[in-house]
Amino acid sequence: MHTYHKLSAAFERADGYAYKSEIVGVLKGLGFAETEFDKCVDNLSGGQKTRVALGKLLLTKPDILLLDEPTNHLDLNSIAWLETYLSNYPGAVLLVSHDRYFINRVVTKVIEIEFGEIMMFNGNYSEFAEKKKLIREAKLKEYLNQQQEIRHQEEVIRKLRSFNREKSIRRAESREKMLEKMDRIEKPLEHHAELKLHLEPTVVSGNDVLRVEGLGKSFGTHTLFQNINFEIKRGEHVAVIGDNGTGKTTLLKILNEVIPADHGTFTLGSNVHIGYYDQEHHVLHMEKTIFEEISDDYPSLTNTEIRNTLAAFLFTGEDVFKRIGDLSGGERGRVSLAKLMLSEANFLILDEPTNHLDIASKEILEQALNNYTGTVLYVSHDRYFINQTATRILDLVNQSFVNYIGNYDYYLEKKEELTAAYTESAEQTDASSEETASESKLDWQAQKELQAKERKRQNDLKKLEEKIQKLEEASAKLDEELAKPEYAMNSKKLMDITNEKAEIDTKLWDLYEQWESLAE
Incomplete structure (x- = not known):
């Protein structure tokens, strides 16, 4: 026992x-x-x-x-x-x-390995990124200040020696010894070589880029999605999210005509040119070299242009003659991105574009997409990437889409509200329950109206930001003018500059208020 x-x-x-x-x-x-x-x-x-x-x-x-x-x-x-x-x-x-x-x-801590050195930072990724930026800026400033002092001392030494007098030569030699003893600060190393990605369409598409009506797909008895309806307008960046196996990648393959839909239709707008990024890189030819992959698809490019393009994606020297089949997943991803850039398409369809990319490369892709004037539809599990690049999210749940007009933070906020609404509706009558549940799936016409309003808001914000940037630059230039020593005794000039700056600053404050009102 x-x-x-x-x-x-x-x-x-x-x-x-x-x-x-x-x-x-x-x-x-x-x-x-x-x-x-x-x-x-x-x-x-x-x-x-x-x-x-x-x-x-x-x-x-x-x-x-x-x-x-x-x-x-x-x-x-x-x-x-x-x-x-x-x-x-x-x-x-x-x-x-x-x-x-x-x-x-x-x-709670981040350890970074870079240039053969290890640094530890307390905090999460955002705190690490901010601290690293501040440390690098401080080191660079310290280095530049010392370089300025070295140049100053070298100029003084040159002048002293030019006098060609014994006393001035001794002073020059003294300063030279001081420079020799100076503890030289090494210039902070730049990041490792980064890919250079610039996405820009050559042709502007029509305003209506894609219309999907009643689309459905099954494999055997397993239905992925059915009766899907949505529209995409020019300039939108739409992220498709959902659980594994719900058909996100399948949807992209249907839109790129890799596989057929079982029912329903999709229509591309006028002058729409698709650029497709496949996470499995089936669009690449495993038996070809990197160089052949580009030259065969873009025969008008010269050898120099091809090499320059590949160098922008970190393929240099003999690397360009590696077989696609021998490349790592990250390397194949860079080849696919190079082809995407060369396509100059105005509608990008991307399947897990951040897979196999390091953080620096992800940030470059984010910046390229945010600067891209075309339209983007992508599938991704990278929430940070979605938050940085999406203007709309389509959540594939229960074989259909729920539409969220915003980035990932907005999606989380609205999803919490919907969850709370469903919980509350369970305690109410069937009628009120149906009314609450309907909020999660917007009426087709209401979706279009909301999307139009959001596009107008985004366009107005963009225009305001451009105006603000120009005025901020003008104000900064006037600050530089005010600091010039030649104007120190010129009261009229100073008054003119001051008045002009005050006028610009007043306009800036008005624009700031408009921006805050729109951004809310």
């Missing part, structure tokens, strides 16, 4: 009675449905096997968790679950990740 009680206590301490529910919780958190629990691991996809391995590791509850890109192959809901799990994990967690949103929500 004593042995039984001892073993029973040990079993209870090890959560023996709760282990099944704990396994179920982890599997569901990582995106597995209960119908998949009895599947043989050998029959799972590569992504599913990775999720099983992650779940198995989490359930062992080690003192230190070592995780390498843990958000790979997870959908947004699973990533959110993992964030909560790791934030509450009692042990230590050391992870490698390029998911900035994930890093922001999980870590």
